[in-house]
Structure formats: C-alpha cells, structure tokens
Amino acid sequence: MHPTPAEGAESDLNARTQAERLLELSLWLASAATLADVSDATMQAAKRAFPDTAGAIIARRSANEKELEIFAVSDLPGQIFENWQRFSLHEDAPLAEVVRTGDVIALNSPTDWETRYPHLLPLLSETGHRAQLVCPLVAGGMIIGSLGIAFTTDRTFTADEAQLAVALSSQCAVALERARLYENERKAREAAETANQSKSDFMARLSHELRTPLNAIGGYADLIEIGIHGPVTAEQRAVLQRIQTSQKHIQGLISSVLEFSRIEAGATQYHLLPVNLEDTISVCETLTSPQIQEKHLHYVRNSSDLSIEVYADAEKLRQILVNLLTNAIKYTDPNGRISLTVERDPENVRVMVADTGHGIEATNLDLIFQPFVRLHSSTGVVDGVGLGLPISRSLARGMRGDITAESKPGTGSTFTLILPCTPSATT
Numbered sequence: 001m002h003p004t005p006a007e008g009a010e011s012d013l014n015a016r017t018q019a020e021r022l023l024e025l026s027l028w029l030a031s032a033a034t035l036a037d038v039s040d041a042t043m044q045a046a047k048r049a050f051p052d053t054a055g056a057i058i059a060r061r062s063a064n065e066k067e068l069e070i071f072a073v074s075d076l077p078g079q080i081f082e083n084w085q086r087f088s089l090h091e092d093a094p095l096a097e098v099v100r101t102g103d104v105i106a107l108n109s110p111t112d113w114e115t116r117y118p119h120l121l122p123l124l125s126e127t128g129h130r131a132q133l134v135c136p137l138v139a140g141g142m143i144i145g146s147l148g149i150a151f152t153t154d155r156t157f158t159a160d161e162a163q164l165a166v167a168l169s170s171q172c173a174v175a176l177e178r179a180r181l182y183e184n185e186r187k188a189r190e191a192a193e194t195a196n197q198s199k200s201d202f203m204a205r206l207s208h209e210l211r212t213p214l215n216a217i218g219g220y221a222d223l224i225e226i227g228i229h230g231p232v233t234a235e236q237r238a239v240l241q242r243i244q245t246s247q248k249h250i251q252g253l254i255s256s257v258l259e260f261s262r263i264e265a266g267a268t269q270y271h272l273l274p275v276n277l278e279d280t281i282s283v284c285e286t287l288t289s290p291q292i293q294e295k296h297l298h299y300v301r302n303s304s305d306l307s308i309e310v311y312a313d314a315e316k317l318r319q320i321l322v323n324l325l326t327n328a329i330k331y332t333d334p335n336g337r338i339s340l341t342v343e344r345d346p347e348n349v350r351v352m353v354a355d356t357g358h359g360i361e362a363t364n365l366d367l368i369f370q371p372f373v374r375l376h377s378s379t380g381v382v383d384g385v386g387l388g389l390p391i392s393r394s395l396a397r398g399m400r401g402d403i404t405a406e407s408k409p410g411t412g413s414t415f416t417l418i419l420p421c422t423p424s425a426t427t
C-alpha cells in the first residue's frame with residue numbers, strides 16, 4: 001500500500017528528524033573521551049531521541065563476562081538499584097536477556113511486563129515506569145552490555161523508534177569501548193611512568209651511595225701514592241695506579257648511569273642559546289688531542305666558515321662532540337684517520353665525525369643507540385659501558401636535533417650530529 005501524500009510528507013519529516021538526531025548523537029559521542037563522558041552523552045542523547053523518556057540505564061558486562069554491572073543510571077532513584085548493581089547474565093530480566101539474545105526488547109505497558117517478567121512488577125511500580133525499550137550494546141561484533149530507556153506512560157513503540165534506539169545503542173557501545181581502551185591505555189602509561197620514576201629514583205640513590213666510598217678509595221690511594229703514609233715502592237706505585245684507573249672507570253660508569261636516568265626521567269634542563277661552533281669544536285679538539293697523539297691517529301677538520309652558530313646548550317653540545325670524537329679514537333686502530341666536517345643549510349648544521357676504524361654492521365646501526373649495548377668486538381677490549389651514544393642522542397634530540405650513523409665494516413664509520421641553527425628551525 002502506498003502512503004497518501006500527507007503520510008509521505010510526514011514520514012519524510014520523521015526520517016529527517018531522526019537523521020538529525022542521529023547526527024547530533026554521533027557528534028556528542030565522538031567528543032566523549034572518558035567513560036563518564038560517554039554515559040552522560042548517551043543519557044542526554046536518549047532524552048533528545050525520546051523527549052518523553054523518564055530515565056535510562058546502561059549495564060556493562062563484568063570483567064569475568066558472567067555478570068552485568070549497572071554502569072550509569074539517569075533520573076532513576078538510586079536506592080532502587082542497590083540490589084541490582086551487579087547481577088547474573090542468566091537473570092530473568094530484560095537488561096540481561098538482550099545481552100544473551102542480541103535482540104531488542106520492547107515492553108509497551110505493564111501488561112507486557114506481566115506476561116514476560118511478572119517477578120519484576122514490584123520493581124516496575126517502585127520506579128513508576130510502565131514502558132521500556134531495551135537494546136544490546138554491540139561493539140566490534142561483541143555484545144558488551146545493554147541500554148534501557150524507560151517511560152512512565154504506556155507506549156506503542158514503532159519500528160522507527162526501535163531503529164533509533166538501536167542506532168543510539170550502537171553508537172554508545174562503540175564510544176564506550178573506545179573510552180575503555182583509552183582508559184586502559186592511560187592506566188598502563190601511568191603505571192609505566194611510575195615504574196620508570198621508581199627505577200630512576202633507585203639509580204640516583206644507588207649512584208649517590210656508591211660515589212661517597214668511591215671518592216674515599218681514590219683519595220686514600222692518592223695519599224699513599226704521594227708518600228703520606230711512608231715510602232712507596234715501584235711495585236706498590238704500579239698497583240696504586242691500577243686502583244686509581246679502576247676507581248676512575250667506576251666513577252665514569254656511575255656518572256653515565258646517573259645522567260642517563262636523569263635524561264630518562266625527563267629531568268634534564270636545556271639552556272638553548274646561539275653557540276659558536278668553531279669555539280666549541282676547538283675545546284673538544286684540545287680535550288681529545290692527547291688520545292689522538294697516543295694512538296698516532298691522523299686528525300683533520302674540514303670547516304671553512306668560522307662564524308657558524310648553532311642553537312644549542314653549549315655544555316651538552318661539547319659533551320656530544322667529545323663522545324663522538326672519543327668513540328672514533330677508541331674504535332680506530334693506530335695510524336688510522338679521523339675527520340670532523342661541518343656543513344650547514346638554511347635551517348640546520350651537520351657535524352660529521354668520520355673514522356677509518358672497524359666499522360659497524362648495518363643491522364647494528366640502530367642497536368648501538370640502545371643503552372648498555374656494546375658490540376661484541378668492543379667488549380672487554382675497549383673501555384666503555386655502552387651509554388655514550390644513547391646519552392648523546394637523547395641530548396641531541398632534547399635540543400631539537402638528532403644523531404645518525406653510517407658505516408661500512410672494515411672501512412669506517414661516520415656519526416652525524418644535526419642541530420638547528422635558529423630557535424624556530426626543526427630537523
């Protein structure tokens with residue numbers, strides 16, 4: 001049977017109103033980030049969709065999947081639901097039945113309740129409700145709960161109304177699931193941050209506790225060596241020097257661990273200012289030239305522009321460059337070559353430290369930036385703890401730059417420090 005023109009116009013109007021309500025609901029729910037926001041938005045949406053509604057209720061499957069928990073209730077006297085806060089999925093009640101079957105339940109009047117749920121009539125009269133539409137909440141193909149919309153007058157729910165309630169439920173379900181995942185992720189992140197903070201605190205305390213006796217060991221060894229406690233034989237002096245070398249090694253290790261935990265905890269402060277690169281490089285060369293001479297390495301600097309400035313923390317820039325130069329020295333055999341090259345473009349400056357050392361396999365180029373990673377060939381043979389590169393890269397990134405590595409095993413490696421030249425430039 002075709003609708004009359006008047007009926008057709010009315011159904012067009014209904015369809016339009018319904019589409020508008022659904023759109024409004026989508027917008028509300030899309031901006032709901034927390035579980036509380038989703039329940040508020042759903043309750044408001046239920047009222048907009050059914051202006052004569054007396055209240056709504058959302059039940060969610062419990063973590064063990066065997067029960068339903070009342071998650072949110074609007075405009076319903078709370079004490080009525082005290083006995084119903086948590087109930088079995090097998091309960092003979094509409095909120096549980098829709099979760100079991102996946103079908104919408106429409107109860108038009110107390111007569112329907114009497115037929116299907118006679119044991120719930122006392123609850124019905126306590127709430128003052130007469131009709132109810134109950135829909136399953138389906139998200140990702142799973143029924144995660146149910147939504148009940150209650151009315152204090154008898155109703156004859158139309159197919160359109162049932163459809164609107166289903167659309168409302170499915171949007172609510174998706175938003176609930178999204179908010180649940182978001183909340184889980186937030187909790188996991190908070191737990192990880194707390195664990196990380198505890199680790200950093202522990203490292204900082206441990207390093208502090210180790211430093212005091214270590215300084216005492218170094219101090220006493222110095223006093224013995226200068227003869228304060230009597231004459232020192234050549235053999236004793238050699239042993240004292242070994243004690244001092246080991247003491248310095250452990251002190252270096254503790255400082256690196258402490259610095260790394262400070263970086264990880266986000267406690268490192270950066271004082272970013274224009275820094276003259278030439279001056280900084282000269283200081284780094286002075287600091288590393290004794291090791292270069294000791295190993296008979298050939299060092300060359302390729303930089304013509306003496307005025308280049310980078311936007312950096314001068315102390316941290318120096319620390320990075322000394323680390324890259326020291327590594328080049330450590331991992332290059334005597335008589336090898338090391339070069340430092342500076343390049344700049346309008347936004348960034350690149351400082352490349354290249355060597356003719358052992359080189360690094362391509363598969364290890366990312367790995368060496370991980371804390372405590374030392375490649376097999378360097379462990380035991382060369383002094384170090386595997387924190388120089390992770391610290392240097394973190395510092396470079398903290399200054400809006402980066403460090404990258406290229407290498408050819410047997411030929412050599414090039415480590416490139418990239419830093420912005422101006423406050424606003426990014427790499």
Ligand code: ADP
Nearest residue numbers: 327328331368374375378384385386387388389
């Ligand atoms: P460390 O030098 O204390 O071991 P780093 O974090 O500075 O720690 O370096 C990590 C590892 O990367 C080193 O153990 C070494 O195996 C490798 N590496 C670093 N620089 C070079 C280089 N210039 N040539 C070859 N290998 C290098």
